[in-house]
Amino acid sequence: MDKRRTKVFRDKLLGRREGLVGQVQAAELYSRERDAEATQDPADMAANAYTKELLVSMSDNDRQLLNLIDEALERIETTGYGKCVHCGEALPEKRLDAVPWARHCVRCQDLQERGLLGEDDD
Numbered sequence: 001m002d003k004r005r006t007k008v009f010r011d012k013l014l015g016r017r018e019g020l021v022g023q024v025q026a027a028e029l030y031s032r033e034r035d036a037e038a039t040q041d042p043a044d045m046a047a048n049a050y051t052k053e054l055l056v057s058m059s060d061n062d063r064q065l066l067n068l069i070d071e072a073l074e075r076i077e078t079t080g081y082g083k084c085v086h087c088g089e090a091l092p093e094k095r096l097d098a099v100p101w102a103r104h105c106v107r108c109q110d111l112q113e114r115g116l117l118g119e120d121d122d
Contacts, residue, residue, distance in 0.1 A: 001082040001090075009072075009076070009082075009096055009100045010076050012100045013101060017069045020062045020066050030055060065101070068103065069101045072100060072101040082096060084105040084108050087105060087107075087108055089105045089107075090105075104117075
């Protein structure tokens with residue numbers, strides 16, 4: 001992959017990373033603010049607990065995505081970007097356009113999703 005295309009993907013990854021960091025920070029701030037509010041109404045307490053649980057779940061998913069983005073940025077620095085981390089096959093640019101943090105080619109991704117690609121295989 002040429003340097004110009006790599007820079008485009010790097011910029012996409014950095015933009016997505018910046019947005020996710022902001023979302024995670026906003027969710028944590030909202031959660032702390034809700035904890036500080038003293039509500040006595042059981043319905044309000046239940047709604048706050050549900051919202052907090054939803055935000056924690058969302059931020060966990062966002063953190064996982066942040067890890068994938070950080071790994072992709074590291075692969076850009078080590079010239080491993082655009083290749084499957086399992087088999088080394090080049091990833092199609094259309095796949096990287098859709099999912100710039102992709103780690104696997106379509107075949108290996110399918111194997112991973114079916115549980116046939118072990119963690120040690122990466």
